[in-house]
Amino acid sequence: MAGYGGDGVGKRWSPGRLVPGLRPLRRGRWLEGGGGLLLWGLLLALAVARHDRLLALPSRGLDHWLAALTLVGVLVGLWVWSFREGRREEGERRGRFWRRFRRNRLAVAGVGLIVLFYLAALLAPLLTPFDPTYQPAFQAGEMELRLAEPSGAHLMGTDQFSRDILSRILYGARISLSIGFLAVGISVTLGTILGAVAGYLGGIVDDLVMRLVDMFMAFPRVVLVIAVVAVFQPSIFLIIGVLALTQWPFTARIVRGEILSLREREFTEAARALGFSRSRIIFRHLLPNVMAPVIVVATLGIGHTIVLEAGLSFLGFGVQPPTPSWGSMVADGRDYLLDAWWIATFPGLAIVTVVLAFNLVGDGLRDALDPRQRGQGGAP
Amino acid sequence: MLSYALRRILYAIPLVLGVATILFFVLNLAPGDPLALYMGPGVSPEAMERIRQNLGLDQSLPVRYGRWLLAFLQGDFGYSLTRNQPVRDLILGALPPTLLLTGGAVALAFLMGIALGVVQAVRQYSALDSLLSALALFFYSMPSFWLAIMLILIFSVNARNLWGWPVHFPPSGMTSAGHDLMGFWGQLKDRAAHLVLPTLSLTLVLAGGIARYVRTSMLEVIRQDYVRTARAKGLPEHRVILTHALRNALIPVITLFGIYFPFLLSGAVFIEHVFSWPGMGKLLVDAILQRDYPVVLAGSFLFAVMVVVGNLLADLLYGWVDPRIRYGRHPGGPRPTARSGTA
Numbered sequence: 001m002a003g004y005g006g007d008g009v010g011k012r013w014s015p016g017r018l019v020p021g022l023r024p025l026r027r028g029r030w031l032e033g034g035g036g037l038l039l040w041g042l043l044l045a046l047a048v049a050r051h052d053r054l055l056a057l058p059s060r061g062l063d064h065w066l067a068a069l070t071l072v073g074v075l076v077g078l079w080v081w082s083f084r085e086g087r088r089e090e091g092e093r094r095g096r097f098w099r100r101f102r103r104n105r106l107a108v109a110g111v112g113l114i115v116l117f118y119l120a121a122l123l124a125p126l127l128t129p130f131d132p133t134y135q136p137a138f139q140a141g142e143m144e145l146r147l148a149e150p151s152g153a154h155l156m157g158t159d160q161f162s163r164d165i166l167s168r169i170l171y172g173a174r175i176s177l178s179i180g181f182l183a184v185g186i187s188v189t190l191g192t193i194l195g196a197v198a199g200y201l202g203g204i205v206d207d208l209v210m211r212l213v214d215m216f217m218a219f220p221r222v223v224l225v226i227a228v229v230a231v232f233q234p235s236i237f238l239i240i241g242v243l244a245l246t247q248w249p250f251t252a253r254i255v256r257g258e259i260l261s262l263r264e265r266e267f268t269e270a271a272r273a274l275g276f277s278r279s280r281i282i283f284r285h286l287l288p289n290v291m292a293p294v295i296v297v298a299t300l301g302i303g304h305t306i307v308l309e310a311g312l313s314f315l316g317f318g319v320q321p322p323t324p325s326w327g328s329m330v331a332d333g334r335d336y337l338l339d340a341w342w343i344a345t346f347p348g349l350a351i352v353t354v355v356l357a358f359n360l361v362g363d364g365l366r367d368a369l370d371p372r373q374r375g376q377g378g379a380p
Numbered sequence: 381m382l383s384y385a386l387r388r389i390l391y392a393i394p395l396v397l398g399v400a401t402i403l404f405f406v407l408n409l410a411p412g413d414p415l416a417l418y419m420g421p422g423v424s425p426e427a428m429e430r431i432r433q434n435l436g437l438d439q440s441l442p443v444r445y446g447r448w449l450l451a452f453l454q455g456d457f458g459y460s461l462t463r464n465q466p467v468r469d470l471i472l473g474a475l476p477p478t479l480l481l482t483g484g485a486v487a488l489a490f491l492m493g494i495a496l497g498v499v500q501a502v503r504q505y506s507a508l509d510s511l512l513s514a515l516a517l518f519f520y521s522m523p524s525f526w527l528a529i530m531l532i533l534i535f536s537v538n539a540r541n542l543w544g545w546p547v548h549f550p551p552s553g554m555t556s557a558g559h560d561l562m563g564f565w566g567q568l569k570d571r572a573a574h575l576v577l578p579t580l581s582l583t584l585v586l587a588g589g590i591a592r593y594v595r596t597s598m599l600e601v602i603r604q605d606y607v608r609t610a611r612a613k614g615l616p617e618h619r620v621i622l623t624h625a626l627r628n629a630l631i632p633v634i635t636l637f638g639i640y641f642p643f644l645l646s647g648a649v650f651i652e653h654v655f656s657w658p659g660m661g662k663l664l665v666d667a668i669l670q671r672d673y674p675v676v677l678a679g680s681f682l683f684a685v686m687v688v689v690g691n692l693l694a695d696l697l698y699g700w701v702d703p704r705i706r707y708g709r710h711p712g713g714p715r716p717t718a719r720s721g722t723a
Contacts, residue, residue: 220684
């Protein structure tokens with residue numbers, strides 16, 4: 001690391017190293033620098049502002065510990081990044097993908113939004129001004145807080161039980177984001193494996209899998225999901241499972257199509273000639289080549305799954321009250337449209353923002369990873 | 381063409397049967413006694429047993445499945461458990477409102493989406509293109525039920541109470557309370573007013589996706605040589621775009637129609653719920669809530685049939701417009717996919 005001079009690379013404790021983001025910012029890399037600095041500042045401010053909650057940690061539950069852990073983890077992570085950044089040569093690790101992706105400002109903004117939402121979900125116990133189930137009207141006799149308009153104390157107003165909307169949105173983010181992430185994770189894994197096996201083996205296996213795919217796709221997904229969730233007791237695991245089981249055909253179909261063309265390529269033939277086993281060819285040689293479209297499908301799929309989960313909650317088939325979820329908050333607000341527009345509006349805006357972010361990132365990934373796919377426009 | 385059509389139709393039959401079978405078993409595997417509805421303090425065990433026998437529930441599952449399938453194929457969907465009406469009557473009553481709503485929304489959405497997509501492609505990278513792209517993505521990312529509620533808030537609730545707009549729309553139902561007393565034109569106006577908000581909620585979400593798709597499809601076609609030839613021949617620009625480019629750009633859009641069909645029906649489930657629209661979606665959700673299984677089975681089966689028929693029509697249309705894709709292709713082969721699930 002010698003000989004790099006200028007902004008204190010040689011010195012061990014320079015501001016450029018202690019304050020994450022400062023060094024990239026000085027070098028004119030405003031994106032990483034600004035992002036790092038902003039995140040670092042916000043988290044430190046949060047830690048200071050909520051020191052009372054952090055100190056009361058021993059008496060709190062698991063999600064407070066998780067939030068504190070996230071806070072410390074991200075802070076430490078930023079510092080480590082800042083230290084290592086000092087040793088790194090300019091542009092050393094940035095690959096073609098990252099260069100292409102960051103040119104798309106909207107997609108980068110989408111990544112920022114997604115990071116913020118996930119952080120908000122994890123840090124909810126520290127962030128929220130009120131407990132999401134706290135009802136001051138009934139627990140403290142402050143009746144005027146029912147259906148209170150947005151104000152300084154309640155930035156997004158309160159609902160019919162005088163609960164704080166902002167706090168409920170932050171807690172609701174946990175439900176939406178974790179269900180979206182897990183359901184898509186499971187479905188993409190399942191779809192990739194089934195699609196690859198079907199595409200490579202062909203014959204009866206292919207026929208069987210593809211008939212199953214067609215059958216699932218013939219179904220209005222919402223109806224199947226609602227029917228299953230309503231018939232059994234709605235629980236978060238059932239919802240994740242059903243969403244995953246109805247989503248995999250979309251991945252399987254794309255992966256199979258890719259594998260069908262890869263199967264005929266020379267490198268596959270070479271692998272076959274070398275006597276590799278079928279599973280080795282599928283998992284080591286073919287699958288890495290279909291990851292690009294799979295990642296795009298997964299990103300866009302999380303957005304759709306969040307919308308679908310919100311819809312389930314909206315109809316009352318989702319996560320059950322009093323656990324806050326965005327869809328059920330919109331449903332609550334629907335009954336009070338005459339008196340309190342804010343109840344339905346803000347949770348809906350949260351859904352739109354997150355889904356928009358995932359769609360922007362998905363589009364950006366598609367352009368950066370696989371320009372060929374561009375022709376498939378609005379269709380993930 | 382005929383053999384292709386026949387092959388596709390033959391292929392659709394087992395598909396629909398498979399869907400019905402899955403549904404049957406999912407509903408029958410549900411925990412709880414379907415006869416819980418009839419249970420009460422005044423009902424003796426013998427009476428319960430009689431009801432069980434009458435409904436055929438004392439038989440084993442495979443026997444019940446065989447009987448149900450046989451009746452189902454003959455168009456006998458059984459009786460609703462909660463409304464004491466044949467399921468067929470309920471469905472026949474709910475179908476027209478849904479077709480009215482979704483049909484109008486599809487037509488409007490495709491008109492709007494295609495028009496916007498073409499404008500965007502022709503003016504690529506202009507401010508208008510960016511603005512429309514942003515709008516399309518915004519509506520595309522929106523849950524339809526929330527859009528519906530926002531439209532009610534703006535054009536129904538606030539327009540009447542807060543802002544006193546001269547025009548506001550009814551927030552629910554298909555007709556107003558005094559519908560029967562209105563004259564012919566009054567009734568027509570009343571029905572049209574009730575259609576506006578539900579149709580708009582479905583259309584906007586749908587049009588966003590279509591516009592995105594048409595834009596890329598159009599951009600691809602515009603780059604091709606024959607379009608340059610058309611321009612070189614001295615044709616006016618609007619003819620180059622509308623007759624030469626658009627016609628080819630629309631071919632893949634046909635597939636979009638088949639793909640958006642399930643999406644549309646799903647959207648109808650939420651929209652009908654929000655607007656209390658007396659259609660299939662509302663019937664289905666209400667039946668699921670009341671555990672009225674015969675209605676659930678028949679209703680979702682009909683949804684599946686509609687999806688399969690929609691896809692079939694799209695495929696046949698596609699094969700007719702573009703004969704290249706007809707031969708030697710796997711029926712389930714690659715084609716563009718749309719948003720997989722939606723609210």
